[in-house]
Amino acid sequence: MHRFIDLTLTGLTSGFVYAALALALVLIWRATRVLNFAQGAMAMFTTYVAVSVIDRGGSYWLALVVALVVGFVMGGVTERVLVRRVETGPPLNAVILTLGLFIFLEALAPMIWGGKTRSFPAHFSIVGIKVGSSHINLSPFDLFTLGAVVTVLVGLVLLFQGTNLGLRMRAAAFAPEVSRLLGISVGRLLTLGWALAAMVGALSGVLIAPVVLLSPNFMDAVLVFGFTAAILGGLDSPIGAVVGGIGIGLVLSYIGGYMSPDLETVGALVILIAVLMVRPEGVFAAAKQRRV
């Protein structure tokens, strides 16, 4: 029982991080119908930037803010300069483009910062909180992780549902042509969408780095998990992304704990294939009519 609780807590914490990455993928998909394969690599890159801030004496909070800002800028620039050109063409081109960016960033990072695995400071204790006489698998840093992701989620909900800007962004994503007729600068909002998504992705990188250690490939698995979660939840559904992320986190934690840690990635692969074969539109896809 104790083991189950421990695994559940670990799974929850990582699940929230996967949810953040899945959310980034979904935001971009909804806005531009592009799957940003480079999302993990971008998050890796911003995490390295954050760690260099810390190396140079900056505080954790400064590093976090820098990572978010750099992520924001990277996302916006990527959409405006690169993705904009392939948004209208065959989808294969956009896939290859983001893959190219993925490859480039994962090669560039070790050229700048070296390829060796290193640690990322957590700023909060990663020792489990004491409950009664033993420690549970929930540390102050885990609580921070949960809190940060929840804050971002709440912020995004408030933005999209409660502000005019969010309304415009949703309209631009759902119906770009009609939105233009209503005076909405669709192009600028797509750029903003990418920027926000990349910022959320950057957060996920910083949150998981202390746990899995920093290396140029450290976000590869997270990308696969986030991708699986996004597909599981339905690429059009932000709620689905979050629920999917938490679900994947839990399931993988149980697989790793009860079966073998080596099987986690394979487990995600199996889940992915299963979802894609049985219900490719995702568990949360609303019975939406096709937009005319």
Add this chain to the structure above:
Amino acid sequence: MTDTTSEPRAPAPDVAAPTGTTPPPSAAVGAAATAGIAVVALALLALLSQVHGKVAPWGIAGLAVVLGVTAFSGRVTLPASPLLRHLLIAAVGGALVLVFSDHVGTFSDFQIAQVAYFVPAVAGLNVLTGHNGQLSLGHGALMAVGAYTAAVLMTHQPHVAIVVLLVAAVAVTALVGAVVGVAAARLRGPYLAGATLALAVALPELATRYRSILGGEQGLSLRTLSSPGWLSPSFPPERWLAWVGIVSGLVILVLLANLMVSGRGRRWRTVRDDETAASLVGVNVPRTQVNAFVVSAACAGLGGALYGLANSLANPAAFTVALSFGLLTAIVVGGVGSLAGSIWGAIALVYIPHLTNSASDHYKLGTSVKGNLPLAIYGLVLVGAMLVFPEGIQGGLRRLGRAIPGLRPRAVERR
């Protein structure tokens, strides 16, 4: 007379839409001209093969360029039957490369072998993506299957004939390809890319898991290939490796080329272009997808086996996601769907790391730069190609060919 050439829309790569050509010479004259050119070429080749030193390789390369230009200019009559045409091109090309390999040092032979083991893998991926529309990021993992199959077989049967080895690798990888292909058949575009990416990330872990059979991190070693008895004892093993690779590569290219002009190839392209329409005309879409996947997997398996033989090793580190990315870059560089472009792509895969290594050493860039430069370049190439050059080298050459007056490509009806 002026040719009125309408700029062909090129929806499918490697399809030269019918353009206006100069009226073909009468059949007899054409055949005579071709025969004459062939005789002259052979004579030159024989002459060059007797020459020693640097002249020979350059001469052969020059001859190859001239023949290539002549063949594609439409002024010679190549055989109408696709099979004969492909065999002729393969034979001539093969002869050129074989003689070429005789006159270069063993290191260059090894590089030719390297190109040769990439050619089947790149070509297989090219037809899968270009002619059937499925983008796979897992072909590096499939190459691993081929390499490991060869290694395991060789471990248990050290003196197995090379043909058996290659056939076994192809068969096993084709089987794996069938399994993956069934799952992949239902996926499209980015979903397929994501799923195969997950495969490429997860598969190396299997090798480390099953240590006893698959050798874990160290991998399995393969016995170095020695040249057969009927060649002179001083024949370098690298050259034999290159020859095996060249012949295998040509066989694959000819088979794929014939496949692509056949009815089956047409079916692949129909599915690629419009699945609904394809199923309406009676094409079994899932089966087509699986078949395409199996064929490309078989090619990757062959490439993987040759890779293992060339490097005498099959280990997880050689078959990471980076390899799949390299293959993707190779098909884009050559022009997605272009078989001739596969050769360019394979050359790029061998020579870009070679060049970056030399440059890194020369400019004394650190190891982390040196190791990652090829991948950085691949990434830039992919991004750049999508922005500027979706057609790759072969597409660029074709466009160049069209632009030069008097050098129109033959009207090849490939649909």
Add this chain to the structure above:
Amino acid sequence: MADRPLLEIEGLTTLYGAVRALDDVSFGAGEATITAVLGANGAGKTTLLRTISGLVRPRRGSVRFDGAELTVLPAETIAGLGVGHVPEGGGVIRELTVDENLRLGGLLRRERAGRGAAEEIYELFPPLSSRRRQPAFTLSGGERQMLAIGRALMARPRMLLLDEPSLGLAPIIVAQIMSLLQRLRDDNGLAVVLVEQNARSALSVADEAVVLNLGRVVKADAAAVVGADEGLRHAFLGF
């Protein structure tokens, strides 16, 4: 009355590939005027509206709205100048609620808060009022059309482009919409460019009429004149 029409179209030519969807189209539409654009399917009516609103760039020609040249402006800017375009089918955003669709329309207008303006629309279209919070895909065809028009009106446009607003609607609702347009024309000076397949009903409300055939203007005159031309009606308008 202004000394030049609000909308001046001159020599407008739009191509779709090799097809001349619009071929040297010229006419004018004034303030406080309802101009009907008529013709068979494929005559170029929708392309005309899309070219005016900036979704499509013409090959040649000019579109001047209150003196401003529209053919060089992006669609979003044109909307900001006071040109509202209700596309065929309405273009209601199905995933958003009725209220959100209306609010969206009001974002263009800066002088007044959205809430109050929405109330006006709800008064104009009572069926929408009871469905404010419902997602737009739950609305019937007629309600969606009302929502689309209401949304366009939220921005207080000076000119409204309507593409087949009566398509698939019950005659009662069509009549409602037509009389609304006339009211807006009289009270607010709204200029309306109305594309309609149903030429008869369009001619009954319009002041001016332009008849298109295969991208060309066949006739541009007062609606009454066009309606009286039997030969024209038989040839191009189906009655």
